[in-house]
Amino acid sequence: MKPTNINKVLGLVLMALVVFACVQGDEYAVPPVGGEEPDIIVNSSVSAVKEAWNQNKNSSGEDIYTFDVTTNGLYLEGYVVSSDLAGNFYKKLIIQDKAEGATHGIEVLVDKTSLFETFEVGRKVYIKLDGLSVSYDDGEDKDPSDGTPGRYTLGFLLNGGVEEIPSFIYSDHILRSLELETIVPNLVSVDDFAQDQINTLIQIQEMQFEISELGKTYAGEANDEYDGMRTLLSCNDDLTATLQTSTFSDFKSYTIAAGQGAINAVLAKDFRADFFVLIINDPTYIDFSSDVRCDPVILDCGNNPIGGDTVLFDENFDNTSESELEADGWINVNTNGGSEKFDWRSFSGNGYMQASAFRSNETPMEVWLVTPAIDLSTTTNEELTFDTKVGYYNGDALSVYASSDFTGDVDTATWALIQADLADSPSNGYGATLTPSGSINLSCLEGEVYIAFKYLGADSGVTTTFQLENVKVTGN
Numbered sequence: 181m182k183p184t185n186i187n188k189v190l191g192l193v194l195m196a197l198v199v200f201a202c203v204q205g206d207e208y209a210v211p212p213v214g215g216e217e218p219d220i221i222v223n224s225s226v227s228a229v230k231e232a233w234n235q236n237k238n239s240s241g242e243d244i245y246t247f248d249v250t251t252n253g254l255y256l257e258g259y260v261v262s263s264d265l266a267g268n269f270y271k272k273l274i275i276q277d278k279a280e281g282a283t284h285g286i287e288v289l290v291d292k293t294s295l296f297e298t299f300e301v302g303r304k305v306y307i308k309l310d311g312l313s314v315s316y317d318d319g320e321d322k323d324p325s326d327g328t329p330g331r332y333t334l335g336f337l338l339n340g341g342v343e344e345i346p347s348f349i350y351s352d353h354i355l356r357s358l359e360l361e362t363i364v365p366n367l368v369s370v371d372d373f374a375q376d377q378i379n380t381l382i383q384i385q386e387m388q389f390e391i392s393e394l395g396k397t398y399a400g401e402a403n404d405e406y407d408g409m410r411t412l413l414s415c416n417d418d419l420t421a422t423l424q425t426s427t428f429s430d431f432k433s434y435t436i437a438a439g440q441g442a443i444n445a446v447l448a449k450d451f452r453a454d455f456f457v458l459i460i461n462d463p464t465y466i467d468f469s470s471d472v473r474c475d476p477v478i479l480d481c482g483n484n485p486i487g488g489d490t491v492l493f494d495e496n497f498d499n500t501s502e503s504e505l506e507a508d509g510w511i512n513v514n515t516n517g518g519s520e521k522f523d524w525r526s527f528s529g530n531g532y533m534q535a536s537a538f539r540s541n542e543t544p545m546e547v548w549l550v551t552p553a554i555d556l557s558t559t560t561n562e563e564l565t566f567d568t569k570v571g572y573y574n575g576d577a578l579s580v581y582a583s584s585d586f587t588g589d590v591d592t593a594t595w596a597l598i599q600a601d602l603a604d605s606p607s608n609g610y611g612a613t614l615t616p617s618g619s620i621n622l623s624c625l626e627g628e629v630y631i632a633f634k635y636l637g638a639d640s641g642v643t644t645t646f647q648l649e650n651v652k653v654t655g656n
Contacts, residue, residue, distance in 0.1 A: 184534035218355045224256040226277045226284040230332050233314045233323055243322055246313040254309040261285070261363055261381040261446055265296040266462040268429040271344055273299055273354070275307070276380040276448050279361035285379030286314075287448075289335035290354065290629070291344035301461065304357035312353060313337040314346070319454035320539070329375040330454070331449045331638060365444050370419040373456050374639060377447050384458075386415040388440040388468060389423075391475050392576050392602065396461070401426040403573075403605035406451075410436060411575040411642060412443070412458070412598045415474035419544055420642050422575040424450065424457035439470035455574060456640050479582050479596035481624035493554045495651045497524065497531035509552025515590060518542040522635070524547040525647070530585040532569075537637030537646035543552065546592045547635045550649065553628040557642055559655035564620040564631060566651045570603040571610035575642035577636045578602055582622065586630040595632065603646070609635035614649060622653065 236245040247254060257284075262274035272289050276282035279302065288307065299305060316322055318330025335342040345353055390411045399408025408425045423433060423445070444465040445458035460466060497505075502524045506512065513522045520540045522533045530535040537545040556562050568578065580602075581595035603615035624628065631651065637643055 184316050186529070193210070200297070203277045203398065208292065215356075215358075217358045218306055220255050220257075220355065221252070222255050222306070224254050224309060226256055226258055226275065226286050229256065229286060229309065229314055229334065230284065230488070231566050233316055233332060235378060236583075237316070237322070238554040243470070244313050244315050244337065244342060247311065249310045253309055256307050256309065257357075258286075258305060259361060259363060260299045260303045260305060261302055261651060263296045263461040266430045267561060268426050268431075268459060268461060270426070270428065271295075272618050273305075274379050274448075275305065279304075280343045280364035282366060284376055285446075286334055287379050288331050288354065289333060289342065289344040290350050290476050298356055299354070300360075302361045302363050304359040304361065306355040306357060308353045309334075310375070313342050315342040317449070319452050320488075324375070327377060329373070329449070330453055331378050344383070350360045365445040369416060370414045370641070371417060372423050373447060378449060378456075380447060381444060382447050383419070383442055384414070384444045386474075387412050387443050388415060388420075388473055389413070390420070391473075391478075391597070391599075392579075393436060394438055395435065397433050397435055398423075398431055399427045399429060403607075404432075405607060408432065409438070409457075409605075409607065410576045413474070416442060416520055418565050418636070420575065420577075420636060420638070422450075422455065422460050422642055424448070431463050437463075437466055438471075438473075439468035440470045440473050441466075441468040442573065443467070445495040450563040450574065451607075455638070456641050476581075476597045479598050479624075481621035484561065484623060486561045486619060486621050486623055486655075488559070488654050490558065491558055491652070492559060492562065492652070493551065493653040494656055497533055497649060498526075498529070500524065506531045511548065511550040511588065511590075512633055513548050513550075513590065514542075515546045515548060516542065516544060518638055520545055520649075521547050522633070531649075533633075535577075535635035535637075536571070536643060536647060537635075537639050537641070538643040538645065539574070540637075540639045540643075543638040543640050545635070545637050545639065549635075549648070550573065550586065550590065551631045551632045551647050554629060554653050556622065556625055556629055556655065557627050562622040562625070562653055562655035564598070564622050564651075566600075566617045567614035567649045568603040568617070569611045569614050569647040569649075570649070571606070571645035573603075573605055573607050575637075575644055575645045576602070577606070577642045577644045578646040578648075579636070580617075581632045581634060582625060583630045583632065584625055586632075590632065594631075598631075608642060610645070623655075
């Protein structure tokens with residue numbers, strides 16, 4: 181059952197008054213529940229729940245651990261950092277172990293909506309573990325010791341899996357304390373994302389949405405099926421993160437913020453637990469009020485007519501190989517010293533170059549594919565075109581640049597960002613058709629020019645597979 185419109189309006193008005201650095205626990209005008217403080221002896225913790233699963237996995241190999249029913253009860257305490265008021269969380273509570281300086285968090289599945297009415301952000305709760313079950317998922321082998329971060333989920337064993345705690349017994353397991361605290365998010369950077377931060381509230385400063393995302397909504401685009409995935413860029417280190425927003429959220433059609441600043445969000449894993457995502461309770465958790473962005477220089481050659489019959493460069497990647505491309509002058513380099521690069525692939529006789537951070541074990545994964553020199557000295561009105569296709573899109577990973585002073589080292593060259601149309605769907609599977617880049621004006625460039633395709637992702641972040649075809653430059 182959805183909360184009433186009156187409750188939503190009152191709640192959103194109060195949220196606008198929140199001091200951004202901290203999340204006030206009383207922001208939702210929660211109806212008084214009354215009662216006394218539960219007479220609970222806390223004898224466990226979020227960390228202990230995780231270790232119980234780990235121990236059971238090591239000894240039995242089982243993927244689910246169920247807590248025994250004890251005489252006096254086994255209880256942990258924690259603080260709520262999620263809210264379903266705006267619809268971005270559904271039938272779950274995100275609990276962290278401390279209101280400030282949290283070191284562990286966990287998601288608790290509950291077969292109930294409008295949880296914010298009782299368990300608002302900052303509310304201390306007690307979880308009775310007796311009879312509940314915990315699972316772990318890292319998108320791979322469910323082995324926390326292998327270094328791949330994963331999420332722990334607490335719920336009720338049903339049909340061989342951990343499901344929501346049934347509505348008729350959840351109040352026996354989740355007890356509301358009278359204590360209400362201000363949640364202070366841990367200040368981190370994208371590079372700090374780690375196992376113990378999953379399902380805790382964090383803050384990242386000097387962030388912005390990537391320039392290719394500007395003008396989009398949180399989750400209201402035609403290609404947003406269940407969640408909208410929007411790429412955030414760190415102005416400190418150029419690393420990216422993915423903001424995940426439910427298409428059932430009340431703010432899905434809000435336009436994303438165009439400025440730069442700080443974001444408070446729950447650090448989570450995506451549905452398949454393959455990569456990190458950030459999830460906000462509502463748009464007030466983003467404060468991008470600064471209009472000073474950290475975008476690269478953008479190539480702008482004007483709107484004059486371009487294109488012509490003279491083909492200056494044409495590579496469709498059919499009937500070739502990586503060694504032949506290298507011999508022709510293509511540069512394919514991983515700038516972080518990793519092993520992953522653009523791979524030449526062929527399907528049904530159609531060749532293409534492909535890059536993906538999925539299961540690359542590289543965070544970040546930065547790979548550049550640079551064309552041989554393209555001579556513009558004897559032509560005018562030059563035009564660049566190319567095609568892209570994506571698989572399992574979870575954020576923008578590809579960007580395109582032009583340089584006239586590239587000498588072999590991408591880090592020392594001067595690059596101008598090319599604004600092109602790039603494929604951005606589907607999130608499940610591969611696109612059925614190629615996405616044309618559109619007509620890109622190169623006419624203001626002179627002499628020898630290089631076009632670079634930069635893939636920037638992370639095994640624990642944006643892992644979108646990008647395929648590149650039909651790179652062509654023409655002029656008169």
